[in-house]
Amino acid sequence: MENRAQDGARQDELATLVRGLAAELGRQADRGVVRVAAPPRASAPAPPPAPRQAPPASGPAPDAGGGADPARVAENRRLALETADLVGLKAVVAACRACALCETRTQTVFADGPDGGTGKTRVLFIGEAPGQNEDEQGVPFVGRAGQLLTDIIEKGMGLSRREVSIANVLKCRPPDNRDPTPAEKALCTPFLDRQIELIDPEVLIPLGLHATQHLLDSTESMGRLRGRVHMRGGRKVVPTYHPAFLLRSPSMKKECWKDIQLAMRELGLGRPK
Numbered sequence: 576m577e578n579r580a581q582d583g584a585r586q587d588e589l590a591t592l593v594r595g596l597a598a599e600l601g602r603q604a605d606r607g608v609v610r611v612a613a614p615p616r617a618s619a620p621a622p623p624p625a626p627r628q629a630p631p632a633s634g635p636a637p638d639a640g641g642g643a644d645p646a647r648v649a650e651n652r653r654l655a656l657e658t659a660d661l662v663g664l665k666a667v668v669a670a671c672r673a674c675a676l677c678e679t680r681t682q683t684v685f686a687d688g689p690d691g692g693t694g695k696t697r698v699l700f701i702g703e704a705p706g707q708n709e710d711e712q713g714v715p716f717v718g719r720a721g722q723l724l725t726d727i728i729e730k731g732m733g734l735s736r737r738e739v740s741i742a743n744v745l746k747c748r749p750p751d752n753r754d755p756t757p758a759e760k761a762l763c764t765p766f767l768d769r770q771i772e773l774i775d776p777e778v779l780i781p782l783g784l785h786a787t788q789h790l791l792d793s794t795e796s797m798g799r800l801r802g803r804v805h806m807r808g809g810r811k812v813v814p815t816y817h818p819a820f821l822l823r824s825p826s827m828k829k830e831c832w833k834d835i836q837l838a839m840r841e842l843g844l845g846r847p848k
């Protein structure tokens with residue numbers, strides 16, 4: 576009995592290690608650091624959630640990393656749910672000081688789209704987090720990757736950039752463009768969830784592994800998640816590669832184009848002339 580229990584524990588530990596490695600390789604492949612074949616599906620149960628930190632009695636927000644402060648997540652959710660429109664939500668986001676990114680940001684980056692990202696659209700692109708240009712201008716996807724995204728929207732889909740919405744999982748720039756931490760994502764998620772509800776798009780297009788895994792609550796690789804339509808809360812999700820990755824790996828643009836055509840079919844959009 577004891578031996579079987581020990582074997583089971585070892586298998587669980589191994590499966591967790593394999594999943595972690597697969598997720599990391601997927602992230603690196605997404606950023607163009609390594610190129611890997613899609614990892615096998617892990618059959619073991621999902622790992623337990625990250626440990627939660629107790630809310631501090633007072634003082635500044637806990638540093639990014641590790642578990643988010645549940646009281647602050649709940650407060651952000653309350654604020655987001657109480658906000659009736661996108662103009663109000665943009666103001667709530669601009670005032671957010673729930674994590675340490677508020678200390679280093681120039682400004683929050685809410686969205687781009689009709690009325691400065693406060694209008695409804697049929698499509699919502701979702702990136703990872705603002706970079707330096709976005710932090711300076713307060714608009715998502717305005718750098719080189721942003722220009723490629725604009726080309727995808729305008730030349731590929733035949734839409735104008737103002738006809739779609741563009742946002743990020745995080746509304747503040749992580750210093751040195753490091754990856755968002757789980758705590759930062761947890762704190763910003765109430766804003767993204769409410770933003771999705773209020774924009775009310777038919778199709779969500781997460782860009783890159785971070786946004787895709789976050790939206791689909793998955794640890795699978797980009798290779799496994801893209802190329803098909805997922806459902807999230809009654810909305811279609813069509814993941815594709817991040818434009819920054821496509822700039823580094825132009826040969827993958829044809830795969831992105833397949834994803835965009837899939838999204839266009841879901842939207843009933845024809846190919847632009």
Ligand code: URA
Pocket residue numbers: 702703704705706709714715716717720743819
């Ligand atoms: N990359 C992102 O994920 N978002 C931006 O807004 C810019 C670059």
